[in-house]
Amino acid sequence: MLSPLTHANRRRALSQLLDDAPVLLIGNGPSARNIPLARQPFRQDSSVLYFSGCVRPSAAMLIEAGGVSTLFLVPPDDDDPLWHGYTWTLDQVRQELGFDRVLPLDELEARCAPHRGHLLGLAVSDPLATARASALIGQPLRFGDPSQAGSSALIEAIIRLRRTLAPEEVEQIRLAAAVTARAHRTAMSITRPGVPEQHIAALFDSVVQAAGMQTAYKSIVTVRGEVLHNEDYPNLCGADDLLLLDGGAEARSGYASDVTRTWPVRGSFDPRQRAAYQAVLDAQVQAIAMVRPGVRYRDIHDRASLVLADWLVHEGLLRGAPSDLVERGAHALFFPHGVGHLLGLDVHDMEAFGDRVAYAPGRSRSPLFGTRFLRLDLDLQPGMCVTIEPGFYLVPAIFSDRELMERFADVLDVERALSWKGVNIRIEDDVLCTEDEPQVLTAAIPKDPGELCACLGTAPDPFAQ
Ligand SMILES: [Mn+2]
Known part of the structure; x- marks a missing residue:
């Protein structure tokens, strides 16, 4: 406290x-x-x-x-x-x-x-x-x-x-992040084909509670990561599924952490999962590197979008010049949300006060598909803590939206896109803007594919009948 x-x-x-x-x-x-x-x-x-x-x-x-x-x-x-x-x-x-x-x-x-x-x-x-x-x-x-x-x-x-955090506040987020790391690793350890999402969710939450904390928001633990805020746990983990876990502890003082990892239920990625994972990871790593004083957060969102667009063209899901595709918002067919938000005492800090918190004077939400869900567009200052959380998803609601399909018909290969159904990935860390290098407060949670897979399926499911 x-x-x-x-x-x-x-x-x-x-x-x-x-x-x-x-x-x-x-x-x-x-x-x-x-x-x-x-x-x-x-x-x-x-x-x-x-x-x-x-x-x-x-x-x-x-x-x-x-x-x-x-x-x-x-x-x-x-x-x-x-x-x-x-x-x-x-x-x-x-x-x-x-x-x-x-x-x-x-x-x-x-x-x-x-x-x-x-x-x-x-x-x-x-x-x-x-x-x-x-x-x-x-x-x-x-x-x-x-x-x-x-x-x-x-x-x-x-x-x-x-809006900017003092060192003692950052220390509280670190305390929450340490518990979040333990909870994520424990969730990874019981993941294998046939385990119910509910067991992984219960175990994740119990690690947080055993540390005397609460979760900062309802944990998302799902093999249907295309539902961005999926809060139900009805499924069994299938061998070919990716499990997406978006969960974070809240310190007793109220400060939040907010971390997403996505991992293969089988214990290793298949080639397509691996390729998409690497693209999201590259986008995330490049975006994190931009968390520096004076950088406009919108530019970080655009960088992550560009890295993803580049890969989408490489895989043939989109056609055209990546920068043109980002300008039109075509990347948002697969990355329909913003790259992150402020973090503090609230998981989306002070969101109840509206966009005046996270949009600089004179800036407002873009009307563009995808970018309109960007929750933050400030010039970063030392002491600001933000999440960086790009993703790749096949959202049925997007691919059944006729207006969107018509608008992007000239650049989208729908059939090829739909063949990626089931590959849904988000990778999210909490990042502190400092005078120089960005500090990843949640770096202890594995995201390198090799390190991540080594954590999977190493422990029995304590809730197994
Ligand atoms: Mn978040």
């Missing part, structure tokens, strides 16, 4: 950026699974976490001039020692988290009253917390709608603070 001093410094920096305007942040509340007592796993809102380190449900924070900060909590219940074995006091939390004051949550409205009309606030994923914040700041708030995500000045200040 990060120190109380770090959080206090962040609150002071926020106040300074906002010329001492008062800020109200209300965190997520508990969410019931079925009966009130049985709850969903709790995840604090990332901005509340960033400025407080508080992982209790139903916390709120008022930051006043100079960064003077009050935390509001629901006080402990008299029966807590009976049911939970311990209790705590508001003053203990004040010392633990380094706040100027900690008060009962029901004083929030009274304490905010003097700032009426001036408070800045945010929407969070919990609708009740968002409604309460909306009433207090006097402005409509709606989570998931970037135009109603909160007070603009506050969001701009948070983006400025969160």
